[in-house]
Amino acid sequence: MTDMTAQKEKSHQKKMEKLKENIDASIESASLERGVCILLTGNGKGKTSSAFGMVMRALGYGHKVAVVQFIKGEQLSGEELYLRDQCPQVKFYQMGTGFTWDTQDRSGDIAAAEKTWAVAEEALADKQYDLVVLDELTYMLSFKYLDKQRVLNALQNRPFEQSLVVTGRGGGSELAELADTVSEVKEIKHAYNEGVMARKGVDF
């Protein structure tokens, strides 16, 4: 080993020792063990897929999972087909009325939202579920299809050990306040805007 390389190795090791110290210290300071509420918001690609990645994570431990999807198109997308066909142990419910700009029917949408919410509310009251995903719930709040206070109460009062993932743009400051972790997925660029079609198995 040359002197130069030896020095580089040593300086690397020193930096990594410091980094490890910092990381270990912050791991130690986190000591509260309970279910968490995660809000995935923002205008970028990756919110729903991230929620489904956490479903896979939970299933890896044999956890009990419920997925409730608000809005969504009339056709099942890949991850939904997978859940339906490969994961009968997951409770899976989809509003399935199509996007609200397709239905163009406010009263019909509200009725469907209420029906879907009833399924969500049941899961949020059932401590058997380790993980509940409420995909695109935020739109139900921004369109005022659901009563905000009722929704926030149910999220807040869920079982202590239950984790929860909520996805969708917006959702309001009270939802963000209630969440333990909030990630904003920002679109830096999107293939779509370059004329590339949405891709099966990646985009839907």
Next chain:
Amino acid sequence: MTDMTAQKEKSHQKKMEKLKENIDASIESASLERGVCILLTGNGKGKTSSAFGMVMRALGYGHKVAVVQFIKGEQLSGEELYLRDQCPQVKFYQMGTGFTWDTQDRSGDIAAAEKTWAVAEEALADKQYDLVVLDELTYMLSFKYLDKQRVLNALQNRPFEQSLVVTGRGGGSELAELADTVSEVKEIKHAYNEGVMARKGVDF
């Protein structure tokens, strides 16, 4: 129906018609069908889970998938256990040396990175794979464990139909340039900073 409600319904319908027009127009203008490269970056929670959600999406259509993980801890996390145990059809390779701040050994890390890259390179040259995930690849570039140009060439020259997801903070402007879609996951807040422990089935 009162006049007020009727008016509200009508105004809603008008707004939704306009929205549908805009959405339909942009769908129509996207006409190029090919595999896409997606970069999930930023400091927030949700990058790896989003990549695994896309794996589930692809599996829903029976697509062929390869997942190569750079860095990562010595214990498999939930989604990795799931892939290993439930998805033998997925090619899954993990560098598995632990985080670089744990190993504190630069030469050893570089050798492991090279070995892992060889697996990635093989998948990127094999048009059987519909989707390739390179989890935490960006750190290999920022630590200069891998030759940047060699990596960029392999990503760029992958089969036309193959989609690719790269995750990790940073990664540099050339990688972002090469990607079709870039999402930056921003940490707005994290449970961790409130003293809440990382949660099994959600965080790992």
